Amino acid sequence: MKLEVKNISCGYADKTVISDISLTVRCGESLCILGPNGIGKTTLFKAMLGFIKLQSGQILLDEEDISSWSRRSLARKVGYVPQAHNPPFPFKVIEVVTMGRTAHLSLFSSPTRQDTKIAEEALQTLGIAQLKDRIYTQISGGERQLVLIARALAQQPAFLIMDEPTANLDFGNQIKVLNQIKRLVRNENLGVIMTTHFPNHAFYCASKVAVIEKGNAFRIGTAEEVITEDYLKTVYGVDVQIISVGEKHEGRRVCIPVSANCG
Numbered sequence: 001m002k003l004e005v006k007n008i009s010c011g012y013a014d015k016t017v018i019s020d021i022s023l024t025v026r027c028g029e030s031l032c033i034l035g036p037n038g039i040g041k042t043t044l045f046k047a048m049l050g051f052i053k054l055q056s057g058q059i060l061l062d063e064e065d066i067s068s069w070s071r072r073s074l075a076r077k078v079g080y081v082p083q084a085h086n087p088p089f090p091f092k093v094i095e096v097v098t099m100g101r102t103a104h105l106s107l108f109s110s111p112t113r114q115d116t117k118i119a120e121e122a123l124q125t126l127g128i129a130q131l132k133d134r135i136y137t138q139i140s141g142g143e144r145q146l147v148l149i150a151r152a153l154a155q156q157p158a159f160l161i162m163d164e165p166t167a168n169l170d171f172g173n174q175i176k177v178l179n180q181i182k183r184l185v186r187n188e189n190l191g192v193i194m195t196t197h198f199p200n201h202a203f204y205c206a207s208k209v210a211v212i213e214k215g216n217a218f219r220i221g222t223a224e225e226v227i228t229e230d231y232l233k234t235v236y237g238v239d240v241q242i243i244s245v246g247e248k249h250e251g252r253r254v255c256i257p258v259s260a261n262c263g
Contacts, residue, residue, distance in 0.1 A: 001062050001158050002026040003048075003078070003191060008057030010047040016055060017043040021218050023210055027158055030185045030192040031220075032206035034199065034227070036235055039212045041195045045161055048193070050074050061158075075103035079152030081162040085144075086137050093131045093139070093147050097122055100154030115154075122153040125188070126180055142173025146180060153184075160184070162194035166201065178205050199227045203253045211235070224253060 004024045011017035018040040025031045035041055046052045048059060050071060059066050061077055079100070087096070094116070101115040111119075123129045126146050131139060136147060145165060152160055165181065166174040182205045184190045196202060202209045203223045210220040211227075213235055219226055232240050232255060239258040246252055 003159050004060040005048065006058045006060065008047060008059065009055040010043060010052055011055060019216055023220055025159065025191045025193055027191045028185060028189045029207040030181065030205060031208055031210060032202040033193065033195045033210045033212065034202060035212035041212060045163060048161060049078065049080055072103050075155055077157055078159045078161060079155045079157035081148050081152045081160060081165055083164050083167045090135045090137050093134050093136050094119060096136045096147055097150045097154050100151040103155055119154045122150040125153060126150050142169050142176055145169060145177050149180065159191040159193065162192060164195050166196065181205055199232065199255050202227060
């Protein structure tokens, strides 16, 4: 299965935020989107999730235009993982994850035993089944982010759209979340589209990378092709060096800041 964005333009009212963008993501692939704040990443996600209408172009899921799909039908194929948040009520973790089954329920029905079982399996898939009866607002930020991913998995989608899934997490929890994303792509054959402000995250877990630059310039390719020292200097205004670490056949590229004289 594949998700295609074909020459789309979108924005708000008469204002176009992004224009003529195309990308394709298949199940078993992960696409990481980079770009400075305010460049249009969130607008792109809103369009892909059906929250705003396209000004032009198409979004196709297995060759079918999703513009006529209901929100419920789209939610059965595409899950959304927001940045970690605190709900207004102290729900148990299992209750939060079971909310992911909403797209599969009729209008006034309640979750069934099967829905609860699917939610429990999502927790097990992410290795956090022990959190089942904990209060969501009382667990750590990293655990909350994994719970939100579990909620999206309970939808049983083919694709996950993730809005800065490691935002506001400490280093250890960032790695835990990134490792789970890699595992979901590899073992569960999910297609993942995520945004990040950290180039090293893209090097670590992305099959391919897209960058949106000022002036609506858009490029997509492998991390090595797209994330260059010149790009990081141009977009973020910092000097970095990209180096390879580890064994030659298993090496990974990382970017590090270049020391500057502070005098």
